[in-house]
Amino acid sequence: MRISDKHQKIIDAAVNVFAEKGFFNARISDIARQAGVADGTIYLYFNNKYDILISLFEEEIGKIILEVKKLIEKEEDPRRMLEIFIAQHLGLVRRRKSLAEVLQMELRQSNKFMREYRNTKFIEYIDIISAIIRKGQEMGVFRPEVKPGIAKRAIFGAIDECARLWILNPDTTYDINETAAQVSRIFLAGLEQPSVQ
Amino acid sequence: MRISDKHQKIIDAAVNVFAEKGFFNARISDIARQAGVADGTIYLYFNNKYDILISLFEEEIGKIILEVKKLIEKEEDPRRMLEIFIAQHLGLVRRRKSLAEVLQMELRQSNKFMREYRNTKFIEYIDIISAIIRKGQEMGVFRPEVKPGIAKRAIFGAIDECARLWILNPDTTYDINETAAQVSRIFLAGLEQPSVQ
Amino acid sequence: MRISDKHQKIIDAAVNVFAEKGFFNARISDIARQAGVADGTIYLYFNNKYDILISLFEEEIGKIILEVKKLIEKEEDPRRMLEIFIAQHLGLVRRRKSLAEVLQMELRQSNKFMREYRNTKFIEYIDIISAIIRKGQEMGVFRPEVKPGIAKRAIFGAIDECARLWILNPDTTYDINETAAQVSRIFLAGLEQPSVQ
Amino acid sequence: MRISDKHQKIIDAAVNVFAEKGFFNARISDIARQAGVADGTIYLYFNNKYDILISLFEEEIGKIILEVKKLIEKEEDPRRMLEIFIAQHLGLVRRRKSLAEVLQMELRQSNKFMREYRNTKFIEYIDIISAIIRKGQEMGVFRPEVKPGIAKRAIFGAIDECARLWILNPDTTYDINETAAQVSRIFLAGLEQPSVQ
DNA sequence: TATGAATGAGACTTCATTCAT
DNA sequence: AATGAATGAAGTCTCATTCAT
Structure with missing residues (x-):
């Protein structure tokens, strides 16, 4: 070890x-x-308190990246891939609530630090989304005028905000599976080629 | 005064x-x-340091709510309303970058505080989105199976994450107007009734 | 005025x-x-906060000195005088509880101040006791070997401590009149010439 | 340790x-x-500054209680016991002047605190006096009409006030031994059964 | 005289970090 | 490698006092 x-x-x-x-x-x-x-x-x-936070982030998100990539690479359909990513991210909230809280908090942490620390692991994570979109565009499944660099942010932001809600009020909110389904449907409808439907 | x-x-x-x-x-x-x-x-x-943060939040977001509501109530079309909300939120980042940073940070602040402080102003803000969606559903413009309570989170999260990106790297990123246009298009396509198109 | x-x-x-x-x-x-x-x-x-305390002390104790002297000078018998002084001091606690508290507290205040401030009013007050004792000794009523300078302290301390008790626990303690009677009896017995009895 | x-x-x-x-x-x-x-x-x-004061009080007065109890329990005669208590208390002033000052100050500290803090150690200390008096009454040495609960306060107050004088003006005042002797004599005369004399 | 908003020095307390064991 | 007692810098907040009005 x-x-x-x-x-x-x-x-x-x-x-x-x-x-x-x-x-x-x-x-x-x-x-x-x-x-x-x-x-x-x-x-x-x-080295210090902040180093714990950074290490935590890099190591844990590294594991999450591996997991989700493994799930996705089995799929062919980009639509299915996106569904899996969304379900996986929201599923994390249920399975590892504390970790989800910290990762979320950390991204918005004191901007001074965030500016200094180029968060490559996080970029690697959301680049999974843009890769899916690009693949969908190549396959003619997703609309070509969508910019993957923007869409990845929009999708990540959407699921992260839903996660935040669930973290703060676990009881009073929608079921996580339902949330994942709804968000997937909205984005798939938003991304798909009209002709595909 | x-x-x-x-x-x-x-x-x-x-x-x-x-x-x-x-x-x-x-x-x-x-x-x-x-x-x-x-x-x-x-x-x-x-009263104390934290009270500055809370007051700041409530007062400034209060003004933002007033502004965006004034813009929206002139419109009839829910699609246009949503575009305005998105453009307005992202426009805030350009016009008042520091404020945008603080509001964003604050929402993810130490969860201990967030749990204690029922953030009614923020809820009022994102409820503007769900009101728009509901109106669109009543008018038959937006798909009825979309849950406004989830969609409002998704939309807010998407634009907020785009804002975050722009705050951290103002130079290297997409233009704000373009971002607003892209995000609007994705969500409108995601929400609209297929028959409407 | x-x-x-x-x-x-x-x-x-x-x-x-x-x-x-x-x-x-x-x-x-x-x-x-x-x-x-x-x-x-x-x-x-x-002039400042401490000056309020000093002024308060000097002025209020000045009034108390006048009152008790007026009562005492009507009397001939030093034993009666002592009883009056004791009853008067303890009576103050009932009539003007807050003032009694402050005067008491003040005497033990931060010693730095007490050392600087020669508390002449207080000395004048307890010198009433020594004057009574001296008079009693001249009249052959009180024992000549008692040192008035020590006895005055002992008597003042005794009644002040009883007052303190009553201030802290007004309910659970002995009645003030009874306390005055008891203390008077102890000191009179302690001071009187055996032959007098 | x-x-x-x-x-x-x-x-x-x-x-x-x-x-x-x-x-x-x-x-x-x-x-x-x-x-x-x-x-x-x-x-x-x-825990905090005030905790130092409380701890100091409890621990140091605890030691004093042990010392004086050890001295007293060797004696049979309550009159002698009282003399010892008085001499011991005043002796403390000479041997441990600073401690005496603090203990004294503390008893009159800001009443807000004193009301909250049930000063059991102090009560234990002055209850030594009332125990002596009760014993003297049982033995027929002290007058039965004296209330130990009042007399203990009077005696403690008397010696404490003498101590205070000596603390403030160590030079100009009576010798401590003489003070102890005088105070003892006054109180013994004040407490003893006339028939005993 | 009277006001009370503003000042700013200063204290208590916390806690990340160190280092002798 | 591990400990945890000790450090001491630093920040929030208080409040006596001032002074322009």
Whole structure:
């Protein structure tokens, strides 16, 4: 195992603590306690508090990218691919609520940091969407005038906002599956060639 | 003048400072300096740092709601209304970049706060979208199976994410007008009754 | 009237506020509000917060000295005089509870101040006791070996501590009259010439 | 060692600083400097500034109670016990002047706090006096009509006030031993059964 | 005289980070 | 590698005092 067991324990603890309190209100000692290590131990694995957040983000989103890519590459139909991406992203909220909260929060974190940190993992993630769209356009399934660079943002934003709602009010909101279905339908209708219908 | 001049000066300064540094990295003394008042003066107008953020949000989004409602109520066609809402929201980013940054950041602020603070102004804002959709459905323009409560989130999320991109990389990205046009087209196509076309 | 009406209003307000919150926790604005004047007005009558405390003390204890002296000088018997002094001091607690609290607190205030401020009014007050004792010794009523300078402290301390108890727990404690009677009896027995009995 | 070395160091430093400046004028950094620790270290041992005062009080008065009880329980004669209590209390002033100052100050501290904080240690301390008196009454040495609950306050107040005088003007006042002797004599004469004499 | 908005120095407290063990 | 006690910088907020009106 390249990455120590404790490294992952700390990441997991940080996910929970950041999700509960937010990055700035989270204390290193909270993370340490939840990870079952001493405060100082954290600094053997991470440079500083912000480094935990960045590492967490890169590693966890890396895993998510692998998962969703594996699911998508089995498919042929770009429409189906998009449905899978959307369902997968929203499914993450149910399966790993705290992680979803942190990833979401992080993207909007203090802009000073975001500007400094070129978030390549996140770009890789949403570029899955634009790749799907491009493929659909090549296949003549999606309308050619849609700009994949804009559409990917629109689609990601839409599902992320639905996720945010669900995170804040898990009970009072629409069922996640239904949300995924609705969002998929809207975007598919919005992207498809009229002639295709 | 109901609200003192200094109240607004502090809000304006806070918008700039929060946008630049983020809420947690912003210091009260930064805001005070930029507002041209003493640190203590801020506490004559706001209870605490977080109260500045909340007040800022409520007051500024209140103005935005008024503006966009005024524009929309002149229109008859729900499709046009949606275009206006989208264009208006994205236009805000160009006209008032710092404000847009803060409002965006704020929505994802430390979830602990967000859970406590029922963000009624924000809900009022996105309910403009669902009202438009409902109207379109009544008029037979938009598809009846679309759930306005989900679609409003999707649409808001899409434009907000596009705004975020533009805020972070104003230069390298698509033109705002083009973005608005693309997003409008996707959603209109996604919402419209096939028969209408 | 030599001393303005507002001067007394501020003193009265300060008595209440100091009694309720203590000197350090009391705010000038509290006193101003209770006195029905503006914060700044207080500084037309007093140099600073501590000056209010000193003035309050000197003026109010001055009145108390006058009152008790007037009562005592009607008497011939030093034993009766002592009883009157004790009853009068404890009676103050019932009649003017807040004032009693402040005077008491003040005597033990931050020693830095107490050392700087020679509390002549207070000395004048307890010297009434030593004068009574001396008179009693001259008349052969009180034992000559008692040192008036020590006895005055002991007597004042005893009644002040009883007052303190009553201030803190007005309900659960002995009746004030009974306390006065008991304390008088103890000290009279302690001071009188055995032969006198 | 149950309580860390630093805990006691901070208490000792606080005694000195509170005695010199008073509780409210004392700064945490003063205490830290005098204790030879960092400011933050204080908060590893105490919750807040006021907690230092309370802890100091409880712990130090606890020790004093133990000492005086040990001395008293060797005696049979209640008169002698009272003398010992008085001498011991006044002796404390000479041996531990700063501590005496703080304990005294504390009893009259901002009444808001005193009302909240049921000062059980102090009550335990002065209940030593009432226990002595009750014992003397049972033995027929002290007069039965004296109420121990009042007398304990009177005696404590008397010696505390003498202590206060000595703390403020150590030079110009009576010798502590003489004061103790005088106060003892007054109270013994005041308490004893006439027939006993 | 009177006001009360404004000032700004200063204190308590927190907590990321270090380092001796 | 691991600990966790200790550090000390830094920020929010308070409030006595001032001064233009």
